[in-house]
Amino acid sequence: MLRRRKDRFFGRTLLRTNILLVSLFLVLGLLIVMFPFTYQLTRRLLRDSQTNSAKQILEQTNKSVEFYLASMLEAAEYVASKPSAQTFMAGGTAARSDLEEHLQVIAGTRADFFHLVLLREDGQLAASRTDLSLNPHRDYKEEDWYRRAVEAKGAAIFTSSRVENLFLGEYPWVITMAKAMYSGERLTGILLVDLKYERIESIFKATRQDDNRAYFFLVGSDGRIVYHPQQQLIYSGIKSEALDEVSVAGTDIETIVVGDKLYIAERSELTDWVTVSVINEATLVAFPAEWIWAYAALGLFFVGLASLLSWLAAKRLTRPLFSLQQSMKRFEEGDLDTVADTRATSEIADLGDSFNLMTSRIKDLIAESVAAEEQKRQSEMLALQAQIRPHFLYNTLESIIWMSEIGENEKVVEMTSALSKLLRAQIAGGAEVIRLEEEINYTRHYLTIQSLRYGDRLRYEVEIEPGLEDTGVLRLVLQPLVENALYHGTRHSRRNGLIRIAAKSDGDLLVIEVSDNGAGFKNAANWRQREPGEEGGIGLKNVEDRIVLFFGPEYKLEIETRDRKGLADDEMTTVIRIRHPKVTL
Amino acid sequence: MTERGKSKKIDRLRLILAGVILAMIVGIVIFAFTSSQRQKGPKKVIAVAKTTDTSVAFWLSVRSGMEEAGREFSVDVDFRAPASESDIEGQIRMMDQAIAEKPDAILLSASDQHLLVAPVLRARDAGIPVIMFDSSIEAQTDKFAETFVATDNVRAGGLAASAILEAVPDGSTVAIIAHNINTTSGHDRESGIRNGIDGHYEVLDTYDCEGSKERAFEEARRLLARDDVAAIICTNEYTTSATLDAIAEQAEPRDVVVVGFDNSYQMMNALEDRTLTATVIQKAFNMGYLAVDKTVRHLNKEALEPFYDSDSALITRDVMYEKENEQLLFPFNPQGD
Numbered sequence: 001m002l003r004r005r006k007d008r009f010f011g012r013t014l015l016r017t018n019i020l021l022v023s024l025f026l027v028l029g030l031l032i033v034m035f036p037f038t039y040q041l042t043r044r045l046l047r048d049s050q051t052n053s054a055k056q057i058l059e060q061t062n063k064s065v066e067f068y069l070a071s072m073l074e075a076a077e078y079v080a081s082k083p084s085a086q087t088f089m090a091g092g093t094a095a096r097s098d099l100e101e102h103l104q105v106i107a108g109t110r111a112d113f114f115h116l117v118l119l120r121e122d123g124q125l126a127a128s129r130t131d132l133s134l135n136p137h138r139d140y141k142e143e144d145w146y147r148r149a150v151e152a153k154g155a156a157i158f159t160s161s162r163v164e165n166l167f168l169g170e171y172p173w174v175i176t177m178a179k180a181m182y183s184g185e186r187l188t189g190i191l192l193v194d195l196k197y198e199r200i201e202s203i204f205k206a207t208r209q210d211d212n213r214a215y216f217f218l219v220g221s222d223g224r225i226v227y228h229p230q231q232q233l234i235y236s237g238i239k240s241e242a243l244d245e246v247s248v249a250g251t252d253i254e255t256i257v258v259g260d261k262l263y264i265a266e267r268s269e270l271t272d273w274v275t276v277s278v279i280n281e282a283t284l285v286a287f288p289a290e291w292i293w294a295y296a297a298l299g300l301f302f303v304g305l306a307s308l309l310s311w312l313a314a315k316r317l318t319r320p321l322f323s324l325q326q327s328m329k330r331f332e333e334g335d336l337d338t339v340a341d342t343r344a345t346s347e348i349a350d351l352g353d354s355f356n357l358m359t360s361r362i363k364d365l366i367a368e369s370v371a372a373e374e375q376k377r378q379s380e381m382l383a384l385q386a387q388i389r390p391h392f393l394y395n396t397l398e399s400i401i402w403m404s405e406i407g408e409n410e411k412v413v414e415m416t417s418a419l420s421k422l423l424r425a426q427i428a429g430g431a432e433v434i435r436l437e438e439e440i441n442y443t444r445h446y447l448t449i450q451s452l453r454y455g456d457r458l459r460y461e462v463e464i465e466p467g468l469e470d471t472g473v474l475r476l477v478l479q480p481l482v483e484n485a486l487y488h489g490t491r492h493s494r495r496n497g498l499i500r501i502a503a504k505s506d507g508d509l510l511v512i513e514v515s516d517n518g519a520g521f522k523n524a525a526n527w528r529q530r531e532p533g534e535e536g537g538i539g540l541k542n543v544e545d546r547i548v549l550f551f552g553p554e555y556k557l558e559i560e561t562r563d564r565k566g567l568a569d570d571e572m573t574t575v576i577r578i579r580h581p582k583v584t585l
Numbered sequence: 586m587t588e589r590g591k592s593k594k595i596d597r598l599r600l601i602l603a604g605v606i607l608a609m610i611v612g613i614v615i616f617a618f619t620s621s622q623r624q625k626g627p628k629k630v631i632a633v634a635k636t637t638d639t640s641v642a643f644w645l646s647v648r649s650g651m652e653e654a655g656r657e658f659s660v661d662v663d664f665r666a667p668a669s670e671s672d673i674e675g676q677i678r679m680m681d682q683a684i685a686e687k688p689d690a691i692l693l694s695a696s697d698q699h700l701l702v703a704p705v706l707r708a709r710d711a712g713i714p715v716i717m718f719d720s721s722i723e724a725q726t727d728k729f730a731e732t733f734v735a736t737d738n739v740r741a742g743g744l745a746a747s748a749i750l751e752a753v754p755d756g757s758t759v760a761i762i763a764h765n766i767n768t769t770s771g772h773d774r775e776s777g778i779r780n781g782i783d784g785h786y787e788v789l790d791t792y793d794c795e796g797s798k799e800r801a802f803e804e805a806r807r808l809l810a811r812d813d814v815a816a817i818i819c820t821n822e823y824t825t826s827a828t829l830d831a832i833a834e835q836a837e838p839r840d841v842v843v844v845g846f847d848n849s850y851q852m853m854n855a856l857e858d859r860t861l862t863a864t865v866i867q868k869a870f871n872m873g874y875l876a877v878d879k880t881v882r883h884l885n886k887e888a889l890e891p892f893y894d895s896d897s898a899l900i901t902r903d904v905m906y907e908k909e910n911e912q913l914l915f916p917f918n919p920q921g922d
Contacts, residue, residue: 017601
């Protein structure tokens with residue numbers, strides 16, 4: 001059932017529909033197959049470009065951060081190397097105002113420095129700002145940075161972002177560099193530089209991208225956040241970041257995927273901080289809806305285009321086919337002069353040419369068959385005419401009557417028998433072409449009757465080349481010739497009439513000759529124009545017409561004749577010759 | 586018969602063609618539509634707060650939380666407020682101005698829970714959703730707003746109570762100075778405190794200073810003059826400051842436990858010198874962030890709860906420099922640009 005329905009849909013549909021469907025399937029198939037490839041490829045390209053740009057920004061950011069911190073370090077080293085600083089730290093208070101002036105100059109050149117402070121172990125301090133007093137409620141020696149600086153034994157340490165609570169009434173956000181100072185082996189104090197946190201913050205804020213697609217953050221050496229655009233949300237647990245995973249990153253750029261986030265991390269050798277770039281995988285997975293729409297719209301457009309083009313192509317292809325079909329239909333309806341339009345692609349033009357050839361052949365064949373039919377009808381009619389005429393029958397019957405009156409019974413029997421056979425042969429009908437022997441026998445019956453009537457005055461001879469008996473011959477062609485020879489050549493002659501019938505082979509031809517020793521054929525050249533009854537009249541013409549109709553115009557009768565004068569009685573004057581193709585029965 | 590069959594086939598062909606061309610047109614229309622959609626740009630919301638006074642760190646934090654969320658969700662947040670918190674008429678005018686600008690949504694912190702009901706209804710009638718933050722409107726009318734993002738003040742009061750329970754022995758006398766018992770924050774904080782300490786202490790009747798710092802100061806003085814008061818709980822920034830002022834004024838500071846709300850530099854110093862035992866801090870940045878976050882969710886047709894707690898934290902001297910508290914206490918650099 002299904003099979004049949006399928007057949008109905010695809011089987012006998014228009015060529016145009018088929019071409020259309022094929023091209024639609026092709027385009028749709030291509031679109032469907034290409035979609036995942038294109039999707040994946042575009043996604044990967046997008047991701048790669050995002051990752052690459054993130055890496056570049058990461059390196060830039062790292063450099064900027066390092067620049068600020070390196071400058072802090074430089075300033076610290078410079079201060080530490082000053083003799084006034086050395087003297088102050090060693091316990092001398094005389095150098096204090098000198099040193100403080102010095103610190104002010106350095107801090108003054110750098111807007112990003114909050115302050116520079118030298119903290120002596122005994123609680124004395126020299127600072128770039130003199131309006132500050134130590135926070136009495138806090139002991140800085142309990143602070144984390146102090147512990148770390150002492151542990152580092154003279155190497156600089158960097159804190160992550162923090163609120164500086166060293167001085168009363170001020171709580172700035174800073175990044176602190178601390179460096180323990182020694183006089184020989186003895187710890188004398190701490191050199192402390194506070195860098196304004198906004199400096200670092202502004203570097204990161206500049207790299208911030210909208211809609212959280214990508215952002216950067218900074219993790220301190222203690223694994224805690226130095227900067228993060230959503231620091232408070234992380235502390236509140238509203239947002240989370242894979243800090244444990246990124247804080248172990250090395251100094252080469254590393255890519256870490258945690259959950260739906262892609263982390264690119266790089267550790268700074270100077271500060272031991274890790275700069276992290278975050279790309280939200282979710283924004284990558286959530287492929288831009290416009291892309292999919294654009295793909296779909298483009299797909300639909302190409303489907304439309306393909307069908308339009310295939311429709312036009314199919315139209316171009318089927319228009320000549322349709323016109324050919326119209327021509328065929330006209331031909332079918334009987335317009336034999338239909339000529340198909342062959343202005344089309346060569347395959348279809350060939351088809352049109354073949355069609356035109358076929359119609360002309362059919363036209364010829366029809367004409368031929370009509371002609372052949374006509375010929376057959378004529379031939380039949382002529383054969384009818386070639387039959388024994390009634391006056392011959394009448395004469396024969398008269399002869400039989402008087403023969404029986406004079407008691408010539410044997411002759412009556414002979415004559416009646418011959419007439420009977422003659423008539424039987426004549427009415428037998430059937431084939432147009434019969435064996436030569438049959439035709440000769442028919443003629444013999446005729447001659448038997450005539451020789452009984454004419455007695456000694458008529459002699460005849462029949463010579464047949466052996467082997468020709470079974471050759472086919474058109475029926476009733478010999479008897480009319482003999483009748484002609486008898487009536488026009490011999491009957492009115494006082495001499496004894498002689499008729500010779502000869503049949504011989506001449507190549508492809510069977511030649512039958514009927515000769516007589518009569519007066520000769522007058523005006524032999526124009527015998528065909530004669531009236532019936534005259535010599536050569538209707539009888540010969542009938543025979544010739546039938547042969548020509550049957551075998552073609554080249555098989556005309558030949559008549560040779562000469563004058564009787566000066567010839568012996570037995571010499572023949574006229575020969576009528578039938579040249580007849582050999583027909584094998 | 587064959588003619589009819591053929592015309593049927595041609596009909597089918599035409600049908601397919603028509604369908605395909607229709608699909609093509611639909612495709613182009615969709616494409617054009619989506620690209621025009623894209624050009625429409627980010628959503629715009631207007632936040633109407635209580636004050637633009639930059640000395641109040643709370644509102645600055647709320648604002649930066651909103652701006653942070655705006656950046657994250659690609660929403661244009663227009664933050665505005667009257668100069669003074671008491672300028673209720675000014676806030677109503679601002680609401681009407683905001684409605685006239687036809688933003689995608691309005692965020693409102695009502696400076697008066699009765700008088701701001703009408704503007705909220707006007708916004709609703711104009712088809713603009715209203716999201717309340719920090720302070721809502723009257724309980725019966727707050728259903729006209731989409732949601733309310735604020736500190737859960739009962740919980741915050743509970744945090745203050747827990748600090749008292751830790752620092753003050755049972756059976757002592759405890760006083761409460763409320764900034765305004767008729768505001769939701771004052772009312773809720775007071776009941777949160779009472780829930781936490783009732784049964785442990787002799788709790789005096791709550792003193793309502795009705796928005797006046799002077800009256801709070803007077804009440805603090807009175808309480809300090811009483812020898813039996815072991816602890817004073819103040820329900821907002823200025824009541825706490827008034828109490829700290831009253832203590833500072835004393836020639837010989839009395840040993841009294843003070844637990845406050847919100848923060849200021851005075852309060853930070855008081856925490857450091859232990860005059861202030863603890864303070865309960867609202868997470869203002871979170872409040873701003875969540876208000877915009879919920880607004881975006883509402884605009885994305887997500888269902889919202891009627892209330893979201895933006896959380897609060899109890900700060901004592903020991904934990905004030907811990908990372909997660911530093912940014913709550915010192916949200917901005919005073920030296921900053």
